[in-house]
Amino acid sequence: MTEPAQPHIEVDTDDDRDSVISDDISAFTASITSSVLDYPVEHGRRYHAFRAGVYILPNDELEQERLDLSHAVMTKAIGDKLFLAPLNMDKVHRVLDIGTGTGIWLSGKWNMLLTNWPSINQVLGNDLSPIQSPWVPPNVKFEVDDVECPWIYEAPFDFIFCRYMTCCIKDWPGLVKSIHDNLKPGGWAEFQDFDLQYYSEDGSLKDDSHTLKWITALLEAANKLGREPCTGPRLDGWVRDAGFTKVTHQRFRVPIGAWPKDRRMKELGMYNIAQVLSGLEAFSLRLFCNVLGWQENEVLVLLSHVRRELKSPGLHAQFDFHVAYGQKEE
Numbered sequence: 150m151t152e153p154a155q156p157h158i159e160v161d162t163d164d165d166r167d168s169v170i171s172d173d174i175s176a177f178t179a180s181i182t183s184s185v186l187d188y189p190v191e192h193g194r195r196y197h198a199f200r201a202g203v204y205i206l207p208n209d210e211l212e213q214e215r216l217d218l219s220h221a222v223m224t225k226a227i228g229d230k231l232f233l234a235p236l237n238m239d240k241v242h243r244v245l246d247i248g249t250g251t252g253i254w255l256s257g258k259w260n261m262l263l264t265n266w267p268s269i270n271q272v273l274g275n276d277l278s279p280i281q282s283p284w285v286p287p288n289v290k291f292e293v294d295d296v297e298c299p300w301i302y303e304a305p306f307d308f309i310f311c312r313y314m315t316c317c318i319k320d321w322p323g324l325v326k327s328i329h330d331n332l333k334p335g336g337w338a339e340f341q342d343f344d345l346q347y348y349s350e351d352g353s354l355k356d357d358s359h360t361l362k363w364i365t366a367l368l369e370a371a372n373k374l375g376r377e378p379c380t381g382p383r384l385d386g387w388v389r390d391a392g393f394t395k396v397t398h399q400r401f402r403v404p405i406g407a408w409p410k411d412r413r414m415k416e417l418g419m420y421n422i423a424q425v426l427s428g429l430e431a432f433s434l435r436l437f438c439n440v441l442g443w444q445e446n447e448v449l450v451l452l453s454h455v456r457r458e459l460k461s462p463g464l465h466a467q468f469d470f471h472v473a474y475g476q477k478e479e
């Protein structure tokens with residue numbers, strides 16, 4: 150496995166630090182028809198309607214807020230950047246963001262992508278859910294689409310971006326091939342994703358902890374569903390196998406909590422624990438109840454233990470985030 154770019158994360162031994170975390174962190178393209186908006190509700194959460202059931206996470210307001218928080222985590226983890234591929238921006242005009250979620254990467258608050266790179270004149274985002282803001286510049290377009298169906302685009306792209314699709318995709322080599330096929334010669338693709346295996350480097354995440362029990366069951370359920378939950382470390386191989394050249398892979402450590410000593414890592418850990426705590430039920434309900442056959446109450450009890458452990462000062466848990474990019478031959 151590729152060694153992470155940063156050294157091992159040093160623990161902050163100042164006992165007051167945890168006061169900062171309080172309890173209150175606490176295809177086929179479809180037009181937007183009523184059936185696409187006819188969202189099912191399960192376990193008190195709202196889910197996507199187009200190709201209903203293929204994606205495990207909700208699409209409600211709470212989840213949209215969490216996605217925007219995880220955008221902050223992912224951009225921060227890689228050095229406050231949207232992408233790492235060495236693009237020649239004069240040549241990048243048409244960009245696709247697959248599984249765009251709230252669309253924050255391509256049209257977020259400050260429209261970073263379009264403001265920083267005015268050569269980009271056409272941006273497309275697709276997703277199973279039409280949850281993106283309608284208030285976007287005229288050159289940004291969103292479509293309801295399933296990226297695991299055949300792709301039908303009128304023109305190829307200069308850059309295709311695919312982030313945080315772990316637990317979403319049944320056939321990763323097929324998806325990477327669709328991306329390769331839909332790039333212009335010389336175009337780039339970038340994949341950014343998590344390895345959802347939680348771990349600690351100082352043994353503070355114990356084998357008999359509720360947190361490890363929970364994440365192990367979650368990984369098992371995602372695998373049972375045929376949706377890889379530890380996508381990050383596999384991206385590099387899939388990108389090479391699809392025929393990309395100049396392939397580069399980097400691994401980044403992402404702390405869960407305010408425990409790191411380094412200020413930047415501490416801030417990253419605080420954003421991350423906020424998104425993890427707010428997502429615990431979203432991550433777990435469909436997988437544990439529908440795939441593993443748990444009762445909703447059992448899941449909620451386990452999650453209350455996980456929540457308590459993750460907030461405890463002695464736990465120095467983390468997971469990894471990976472970036473792999475490559476170029477289609479000129």
Ligand SMILES: C[S@@+](CC[C@H](N)C(=O)[O-])C[C@H]1O[C@@H](n2cnc3c(N)ncnc32)[C@H](O)[C@@H]1O
Pocket residue numbers: 197203204216220247248249250251253254275276277278294295296297311312313314317318
């Ligand atoms: C975890 S979110 C990540 C969103 C976004 N890529 C980001 O990084 O902020 C995954 C997104 O992929 C979408 N998705 C899952 N399976 C999909 C599929 N087969 N086709 C299109 N979108 C999909 C979900 O609806 C969800 O919005």
